[in-house]
Amino acid sequence: MKEIQEQIMRLKKEKNAVIMAHYYVDDAVQEIADYVGDSYYLSDMATKVEAETIVLCGVSFMGESAKILNPGKRVLLPDVTADCPMAHMASVEKVRRVREDYGDDVAVVCYVNSTAALKSVSDVCVTSSNALKVVKALPNPVIYFIPDKHLGSYIAKKLPEKKFIFNDGGCPVHTMIRPEDIHEALKAHPAAKVLVHPECPEAVTELADYAGSTSGIIDYATASEADEFIIATELGVMYELKQKNPDKSFYPASALQICEDMKKITLDKVLSVLNRDDVGLDMTEELMEKAHAPLKRMLELSR
Template identity: 75%
Template sequence: MNEKQAQILKLKQDKDAVIMAHYYVADDIQEIADYVGDSYYLSEMATKVSEKTIVLCGVSFMGESAKLLNPDKKVLLPDASADCPMAHMATVEKIKEIRKKYKDDVAVVCYVNSTAELKANSDVCVTSSNALKVVKALPNKVIYFIPDQHLGTYISKQVPEKKFIFNDGGCPVHTMLTKADILSALEAHPGAKVLVHPECKEEVTDLADYVGSTSGIIEYATNSDAAEFIIVTELGVMYELKRRNPEKSFYAAGQHQICDDMKKVTLDKIISVLEQDDEGLIMSADFMDKANAPLKRMLELSR
């Protein structure tokens, strides 16, 4: 443990704070976080912690979700500019247009990687680990899936009885990975298992041995008898993969599997936000009630 990590652990105790980190942030942060996980896990754990302050090491929508689920807690973001481009790739206007056309037949299903405003105008939120379960549980015949068309497409193939309407959006890190990248990686590592996040394009998921959330990829690799894996998601996940499986080998699928926004979060910024100890994320009570409803419904339907 280095000096900055030790300083964070002391500050955390002094401020009655808990450190939550996504798998995509830097290794030195994952190493000292109280909870490390994917979006679903962090959303779930945010409702269970007793500390008065949550330091959310990830991008802005994750901090918003933690605040919506815990209106009485202080939620601090080490870097408020750390954002998710995909979170803004849908519009309230389009949601209203779809609702007007399909009325009660449609459910607006909002991937948790979205702004609080989009959540507030949706029926239910989902993550990559629970989307299939939640969509199947909905009574509606039509699903408007926002903002990620690729996760929506992947889920739609498993629920053919429902009509899906897709939004033109996607994660820049995952969508830049191509079929050619996977084939090239397999040529370099023949026999390796291909583990793919469902935010990737269909041409990529079609080549996978396993498609699933970040936590699902980690579990699959850990439980598999295979010794080599090609990882088709953001490379921050390598820390946990190697920690759990030091005897196995993991390879990147392409050249650019890094989310620059996730990497904005640093030890120095965590120290700074804990020392400043300002009021954190603020939203109006009415807005929070509206935006929290689809998150709470997600947790209920995925249990």
């Protein structure tokens, strides 16, 4: 593995590339990345890096977001088949129907875990770390939240003054986590704090000592005086949790907390994509322009 890491470092310098990785990818990939973070962090950093090439170690919508925010840069995906099922769980047609029904009263709020096509018909994008702040800042009394109904309902409970319309979508990994899983984990570790991602169903987030984004979960665990934690999100986050908290213990709520698409990203594939002279992610200028506005508005409202 060390030889592969050294080759990646060499090629990265030769090709003026930067490697960005999501917390959910394989530990070995996080280890060699220049930047590791959640969706918001990666979107924000993509606007700041000077390298000509971005190697985005994550699923396809993350690569799209990086390209939309940096149309002049080359964005490489180590595995182009690594996708997010939830990113496709809303429709442009439904967005248009909602706009017809509610007019200027509605804001279409698009979770960043979505296709560029969905972003292009939205008013603003959000991530789990900034959704509350962004939606609260919107003047519209009606919010159509796509594509994740669980994150949408989590935010809606905190903003009762707004009317929410939910979309029937959700992350397959997070929706498989059940309240029973939390109760069983607590039986084994009764002193543990329960940290939950709001993509989980409401019955799970209600059991949390803390509910928030992946980066929020890491920050909470790091700042907490507790020594044990039950983690209800994708297990890739364990790498950073343990790096920052070597003396603390972390337990998964369920053995099913694994995103197979994120795990497609391996060191071998990072090396392979750097070795090739691919043009990188290719999107039409029109699509990028339309999808750029809601992403840009997200970054502005979050800062």
